[in-house]
Amino acid sequence: MKEKEVKEAVKGRYAQLAKQDQESCCPSCARGASSMLQAKATEHLREDLEHVPKEAIMGLSCGNPTAIADLKAGEVVLDLGSGAGVDVFLAANKVGPTGKAIGVDMTKEMIDKAEEIARNYGYRNVEFRLGEMEKLPVGDESVDAIISNCVINLSPDKSKVFQEAYRALKPGGRLTVSDIVSERTLPDEIKTDSNAWACCIGGALEQQEYLEKIKKAGFEDIEIVLSREFYIENKTNQTKEKLLSITVKAYK
Numbered sequence: 001m002k003e004k005e006v007k008e009a010v011k012g013r014y015a016q017l018a019k020q021d022q023e024s025c026c027p028s029c030a031r032g033a034s035s036m037l038q039a040k041a042t043e044h045l046r047e048d049l050e051h052v053p054k055e056a057i058m059g060l061s062c063g064n065p066t067a068i069a070d071l072k073a074g075e076v077v078l079d080l081g082s083g084a085g086v087d088v089f090l091a092a093n094k095v096g097p098t099g100k101a102i103g104v105d106m107t108k109e110m111i112d113k114a115e116e117i118a119r120n121y122g123y124r125n126v127e128f129r130l131g132e133m134e135k136l137p138v139g140d141e142s143v144d145a146i147i148s149n150c151v152i153n154l155s156p157d158k159s160k161v162f163q164e165a166y167r168a169l170k171p172g173g174r175l176t177v178s179d180i181v182s183e184r185t186l187p188d189e190i191k192t193d194s195n196a197w198a199c200c201i202g203g204a205l206e207q208q209e210y211l212e213k214i215k216k217a218g219f220e221d222i223e224i225v226l227s228r229e230f231y232i233e234n235k236t237n238q239t240k241e242k243l244l245s246i247t248v249k250a251y252k
Helices: 003-020 036-049 086-095 108-120 158-168 194-198 207-216
Strands: 076-080 100-105 126-130 143-149 169-182 220-234 239-251
Touching (some): 076 158, 086 108, 086 143, 108 126, 158 169, 169 207, 207 220, 207 239
Antiparallel strands (some): 169 239
């Protein structure tokens, strides 16, 4: 699929989700925890979600990056693909009133929804900006930490996303992302399916290729801290494709 087609499909899907308060088809980290660390992150997510607006919880996730991003009071955090704002609100609670959590999303309906939630619940340390991950509306070396939850797979130019993340981070800053990757190259019938893209599947890269793009952007000490496997059905040939939900941490 061409870049414009991908973005239009994704925007359309998430605009609909924002308006109808539906859950997405993206995998949830709460299902099938397969390690002690994964179980701990899932437990932390359940506890943390009790302290964020329920309207922001839309099931658009495949991990819990805020649980392992080591966020500290006073830091500035940037969330790539913030949706209705759940991870921004989670981060805002961790960095406190002296810090700030910024969400960037390319879907105006999601930005509008997140801003309304922030106003209704009196959040003063959050900000939502309309923009694309491939061209982040933030200054150079302006944030301490970047998080993202099951969104980078939606980008047709992931190399540019990681380059932009590197640009925006202060020296010593860290990147913590949860995302979907594949064990092998996905078949064309999945990679060219607009619905599969919008459901966080069609754009999944092979795990090694994904990690290599992070490295080429300049990041160091790249580590997969969580990994969970799951399967999707390839309806064309009635087989199953193995995918991985991973959480990666890296440093500038």
